[in-house]
Amino acid sequence: MKLTGAQALIKSLEMEGTEVMFGLPGGAILPVYDPLIESSIRHILVRHEQGAGHMAEGYAHATGRPGVAMVTSGPAATNIVTPLADAYLDSIPLVVITGQVPLSVIGTDAFQECDTIGITMPVTKHNWLVTDPQDIPRIVREAFHVATTGRPGPVLIDFPKDIANQMMDWGWPELVDLPGYKPNLKGHPKQIKDAARLMSEAKRPVIYAGGGILKARAAEALLELAELTGIPVVTTLMARGAFPDRHELCLGMPGMHGNYTAITAIQRSDLLIALGSRFDDRVTGKVDGFAPDAKIIHVDIDPAELGKVRRPDVPIVGDCKNIIERLVKAVVADRAKHDWADISPWMETVRGWQRDFPLQYEQFEDGPLKPQFCIEAIRDHTPTDTIVASGVGQHQMWTSQHWRFDHPYTWVNSGGLGTMGFAIPAAIGAKVGRPDRTVWAIDGDGCFQMTAQELVTASSERIPIKVAILNNAYLGMVRQWQHLFYEERYSEVYLSPDLPDYVKWAEAMGCVAFRVDSPEDVVPTIEKANEIDDRPVVIDFRTDASENVYPMVPVGHSNDDVIVGPPAGEGSR
């Protein structure tokens, strides 16, 4: 069968099971948009290519399947660099296709030419420039394989316009042959045995669960391991939902804005079982002072993570699901032969911290609206399997702290790159992937202004997401740092509560919109929003600008220096 390069590309994407792609056409990619008309693939036309990338990420977060985006060359390719970098740091499987000027003029500074391969090399797991239409099926096959196996990540295919128009003989490769790419999934039996022994000997163990649990679809295995051993679990920002918050062994989020118990349990532990986590600086604080007495078991599919920050006592390279399942067996075998330490005194200490240092805020009846109160109200008036996406800033930390994540794949978030503007498009992508679920974006006013135009996409495609803007009229997280570390010298962080008018703006984009100023309107408005299921809804919550995120570990400090709550007098009532 003879196909054009463009037809071969679309057919290859179909062969890989692509159901939906997010994109926006232009000159160099034009030929590929033609056969798309006949394709089974649903295309969602975005308003900005950054939106396409984040939608693909949201889709991948919620479904576990690779997100696919397609854009043209030059400025469109550069517009999608941010989502690529975001997906790279958070290990999200993406396949991005960019148009490119014809091969014959590459290197001549042609119209809308840019070195997409060069620009995206540092932010992709791999990228390919297609130089022969005959290679298209192989490259697409390799691209999906690389994106979704091992440590997942974004890949990019740069597709010159003349390749799209040339003819090729269609054939689908059965196998992927990449001699330099052989992820090791299995782990070493001896190390697994050693890990089991350490887990039995430890008196103050903590499981430090990271995003790798979700990538490996290992949440059930983790639950089994925790329940078998009784070892408590902290879930990092990337792992919220990987272990149910309602579970008595769940200690919640560690790190810069983690809760006191999660942070302190790690600090005092004598064994840290790191599963798919990477000792990120937002978790460790000052590395020298991090969990000083702990031995480390570190399980990760990426060998480069083992020893990158902290040298493990037992390093295990492998897929988290596989390894945890075998750890469960190894622990059972170990405990059939040996005694194990009693960790009940440790658990009592931990319970004491939980009792003494809960997360706290206070909503006064007639006082300003507290952001945490809004988040908890949404949480309590939506199904427990609601998917929640957030932007980056204070609202993100409050959402991670105050939401109750009881199911995996319900938290869609930009962790590693911290990309403002992530929430709206990511929520759209998540809703496209999981139309059966309620999807909320909990966004900041600053973030909202970066990608809000994708609500036009949502309206026109009838993707009924719900958006809560926690409108504190500030770049709140930056304001918080200026408050704490720059003597309240506020420099360029004020945004205004009503410029833009978020309600009018949302309505202009085809959404239903509400404004909430006072605590008593919060729940009724959420209930109104819940009734709308044919278009996006936006609620502009006017929240207290002086509220800061606590606990907080100041940058450069050890986690021992965690500040639990605001000093007396901070914030308003």
Next chain:
Amino acid sequence: MEQGTHHILSVLVENKFGVLTRVAGLFARRGYNIFSLAVSPTEDERYSRMTILVDGESAPIEQVTRQLNKLIPVISISELSAADAVERELMLVTIVAGQDARSQATELAAIFEAKILDVGYESMTLMVAGQPEKLDAMTDLLGPFGIVELQRTGRIALPKLSRQSSKLRVVKPGSA
């Protein structure tokens, strides 16, 4: 460079365009310093071999190899410590050597088993191959003549055979 402070990575890569950029980019991005680099085809035309001399101070060698391994076109990496490798380098050097200095220069060349490649009225070009330290020594001794131009290839290396079985570390597989 002092003997022993460097690591030699012998990296087998796919022979495709852009692979050198990927490798060099990785070093730059992660702040690792490359002392020298030699790239050449291998007996199998699908692959090339890069011999990379890494500064052991700037780069934790284990991280370097593990990060390199993540590059898809990298097939395998052998890490050779200086003591376990035979290393050679080639140098071309043009020195000032008019009539009166020519015989002295020729004598020196003979001691170092250098070859005289070209002779002009006022200068001559020598070629010498050997261990990098030998090239350093010869450069020092040629200094007084006046060095017009000098080029070195960067070292290439293979494991010492007698120790190959115990000391040669093949770092693949285990990419992610």
